Amino acid sequence: MKKTPLLNIALSRVIASLGHGDVLMIVDAGMPVPPGVELIDLAVTQGIPDFVSVLDTVLSEMQVESHVIADEMRDKQPPALIALDALNGAGRLGAQCLISHDALKQLSRSARAIVRTGECQPYTNIALVAGVVF
16 A cells, blocks of 8 residues: 555646656536546545645645646635645645636646535635746
8 A cells, every 4th residue: 555645646746647747637516627638536525625635635745846826816815825825835736827717728728637625715716837946
């Protein structure tokens, strides 16, 4: 059995397959998933699993070079933003890029995979850009 916190087979496989610059998105329950992009649907019910728990677990295995969030997340201030700012301040998310929510939807078309959570707070979405460990 794995020693790291991530147990989901599909998510573990995707993270292991990421190369430098690949994008993995973690999104709320309402974010659309473009045709052709792999969906790892973890959502069980409203709030389960929550965005922050999924992000923390992904960060235990993924090297992140930078991340992208929507301007609207800063404007609407969903509860997860506090944790996101703390992770960013601790240097766990690399450089931050702000774009519009519509541009984030466009970016999702090039994601290697999208991880849907049970999060039901609007604009609680992030695109993680894979870095390298060397």
